[in-house]
Amino acid sequence: MEYRKLGKTDLELSAITYGAFAIGGNMWGGNEKRDSIDSVKASIDNGVTTLDTAPFYGFGLSEEMIGAAIQGYDRTKIQLLTKFGLVWDGSNQGKGEFFFDAEEAGKTIPVYKYSSKTSVIHEVENSLKRLRTDYIDLLQIHWPDSTTPISETMEALDLLLQQGKIRAAGVSNYSVDQVSEARKNLNIASNQVGYSMLNRGIEQDLVPYAKENDLGIIVYSPMERGLLTGKYFNxxxxxxxxxxxxxxxxxxxxxVKTFLDTISPIATNKGVTLSQLVLRWTSLQPAITVVLAGARNAEQAIANAQAIDITLTVEELSFIDLALAKI
Structure with a gap:
């Protein structure tokens, strides 16, 4: 496994990071709890020391399973990344900016973007309990909240840093302008954004900014939620x-199918899967610190971890880029 420094922090994150959205169940058609916990343990056992989750994933379930899975491991060698700012419970529901209606167990649950100072502190206390830990390595706002000044949200993060409840603060789904505004108040470590072979918009603005300002970039949906595995077409x-x-x-x-058919011989020749090839390509792109990869079972988790061992030549990378240009 490769380990990479996050921004100007002292955090060393695994280049392939466990993404815990799917194990929460909601929006993904569900998953077996035992398989989910096994996938987390298999990730850690194969060098994936960084785990990224959020309260919204399964309405707390994902954090709870991460907390259960890490019991028995050396906490100091695991980096827990979680978020705040998507609220649905009774105390905060209706406050902030309405985001969307989520479905859970046949019920419609309104979800709001809300990141007031009081709400952030409240959320973190709940996350610490679910994760069974006394500190979070990286805390990130999940989505921008238009109803709360960025300075107020950063004030909450600064307080949590001073209290030792978080080691570093980051943002997620922020524009470059929003990152710049946040950094006027707090030297945030990273921005977590969507990025993949099919979604390369950040290369135009965020990537140059990150290079110039030592900002970490954490990318999610590198597989476009499974589309780039090729399994959907089968x-x-x-x-x-x-x-x-x-x-x-x-x-x-x-x-997309034509593209995957074009690059699949590279994977075949190396004895790896398309998924592993895509993950490795993503991890090699400029300014990308870590790549989130989800797994529903131990087998998938191990395969994700092994993707970092793939060697891609300059010629192979150029071939992939030429194929991408035709999509």
Missing amino acids: TGKLKESDHRNGYFQQFDLAK
Whole structure:
């Protein structure tokens, strides 16, 4: 495994980081709890020391499973990354900016973006309990909240840093302008954003900014929620409750399939899967600190960890880029 320094912090994160969105269950058609916990343990056992979660993932379930899975491991050798700012419980519901209606167990649950100082501190206390820890390595705002001044949210993060409840502060889904505004108040370590072979918008603005300002970039959805594994084109069937039924429609699926067919010989020749090839390509892109990869079971987790061992030549990277240009 490769370990990379996050921004100007002393955090060393695993280049492949465990992304815990799917194990929360909501929006993904569900998952077996035992398989989820096993996937976390398998990740740690194979060098993936960094785990990224959020209260919203499963409405607390993902954090709870991460907390259960790390019991018995040396906490100082594991980096817990979580978030705040998406609220749904009774105390905060209706405050902030309405985001969307989530479905859970047949019920509609309104979710709001809300990051007031009081709310942030309240959320962190709950996260610490669910994660069974007394500190969080990196705390990130999940989505920008238009109803709360960025300075107020940063004030909450600064207080948590002083209290030792978090080791570093970051943002997620922030524009470059929002990152700049946040950094006027607090030297945030990172920005977590969506990035993949099919979604390279950050290369135009965030990547140059990160290079110039020593900002870490944590990327999610490198596999475009499974589309770039190629499995969708083989089976094409997802559970009715799976949000990807709609998500995949934003892409030209015929061109995506042609692209995957074009680069698959590289994976075959190296004895790896398309998923592993895509993860490794993503980890090698400029200014990318770590890549989040989800896993529903131990087998997938081990495969994700092994992706970092793939060697890609300059010629192979150029071939992939040429193929990408045709999508």
